[in-house]
Amino acid sequence: MPAPTPGNLYTDLSAYYDGFCHEVDYAGQADFLQRAFDCLGASGGRDYLDLACGTGQLLEVMQRKGFSVAGLDNSPQMLAATAQRCPQAALILSDLAAFEIDSRLDLISCLLYSVHYSHPVAALAETLRRAYRALKPGGLFIFDMVDKDGIQNRDAVTRLTRDGADFTFRSGWRHDGDSETLELQVAIRREDADGVRNWEDRHRMTAISRSGLDTLMRESGFTTTLLERDFTRLREWDGRSFNVLVVGQKPWDDHAATPDSVR
Known part of the structure; x- marks a missing residue:
C-alpha cells in the first residue's frame, strides 16, 4: 500500500470537498434553519453567520432565502471556494474560538457536528461565549452535537x-x-x-456530554431548547437519542427594547 501523501488533506483535496459531501442535504438544513428562526428567533433582522462554512453550500441556500450571509472557516482554500460560490458573502478566516463580532447577528449556525472542533472543552466554552456576544438580543445559535456516551x-x-x-x-x-x-x-x-x-x-x-453542554450554554448566557436531530421538522428532543440539535437564544434584558413581535 502506498504511504500516505504528506501535507494538509483538506488543502490538497479542497476542490473535491463538495463531492465528498454530496449526500449532505444542505437545502434541507437551510429549510430547518428558516423554520427554527421563524418560530424561535426574535431579533428583528436576517444577518446570518455559518461557522465552519466549508465551501459555502449552506450559505448559498440561505442567501437565496433572503439572509445577508457571512461564513467563517480556518481554511483559506475552503473560503476561496466559498467566495466563488457566494461572492456577496462576508468571509472570516478564523478558528471557531477566536472570532470577534459584537451584537449584530440574528442567526448563527454550526452544523455537521463542527462545533466539536472547538477543542478542548475550554475552547468550546469560548466559542459559545463569542457566539453569544455576536448575537443581537433574541438571536439564535443553532448547532448539532453528539453526547460522548x-x-x-x-x-x-x-x-x-x-x-x-x-x-x-x-x-x-x-x-x-x-x-x-x-x-x-x-x-x-x-x-x-x-x-x-x-x-x-x-x-x-471535543467529547462532551449533553449535561456538560447544558452547563456551558447556561454559563454563556443562553436559554436553550433541545430538538431531535431531524432536519425535516421541528421536534422536541425525546430524551433518548444521543444526537441533538441545540437552539441557544440570547435573551432580552432590561437594557434592550423588545420588538413588537415578542411583546
Missing part, C-alpha cells in the same frame, strides 16, 4: 468518481469513553491510471 467508533464511507479518478473517502470518530478528546480520523484514497495515492488526517475534537 453515544459515540460509535465506526467509519462512514463515501465514493466519488471525478477527473478520471476514483476516490474513497472514509471518516470516523474514535473515543475512549472517558476523556474530553474525540478523535476524527479521515482517510482518502485516489486511484487513477497513474496509480494510487492515500491521504490521512486526524483531528482532535
Whole structure:
C-alpha cells in the first residue's frame, strides 16, 4: 500500500470537498434553519453567520432565502471556494474560538457536528461565549452535537468518481469513553491510471456530554431548547437519542427594547 501523501488533506483535496459531501442535504438544513428562526428567533433582522462554512453550500441556500450571509472557516482554500460560490458573502478566516463580532447577528449556525472542533472543552466554552456576544438580543445559535456516551467508533464511507479518478473517502470518530478528546480520523484514497495515492488526517475534537453542554450554554448566557436531530421538522428532543440539535437564544434584558413581535 502506498504511504500516505504528506501535507494538509483538506488543502490538497479542497476542490473535491463538495463531492465528498454530496449526500449532505444542505437545502434541507437551510429549510430547518428558516423554520427554527421563524418560530424561535426574535431579533428583528436576517444577518446570518455559518461557522465552519466549508465551501459555502449552506450559505448559498440561505442567501437565496433572503439572509445577508457571512461564513467563517480556518481554511483559506475552503473560503476561496466559498467566495466563488457566494461572492456577496462576508468571509472570516478564523478558528471557531477566536472570532470577534459584537451584537449584530440574528442567526448563527454550526452544523455537521463542527462545533466539536472547538477543542478542548475550554475552547468550546469560548466559542459559545463569542457566539453569544455576536448575537443581537433574541438571536439564535443553532448547532448539532453528539453526547460522548453515544459515540460509535465506526467509519462512514463515501465514493466519488471525478477527473478520471476514483476516490474513497472514509471518516470516523474514535473515543475512549472517558476523556474530553474525540478523535476524527479521515482517510482518502485516489486511484487513477497513474496509480494510487492515500491521504490521512486526524483531528482532535471535543467529547462532551449533553449535561456538560447544558452547563456551558447556561454559563454563556443562553436559554436553550433541545430538538431531535431531524432536519425535516421541528421536534422536541425525546430524551433518548444521543444526537441533538441545540437552539441557544440570547435573551432580552432590561437594557434592550423588545420588538413588537415578542411583546
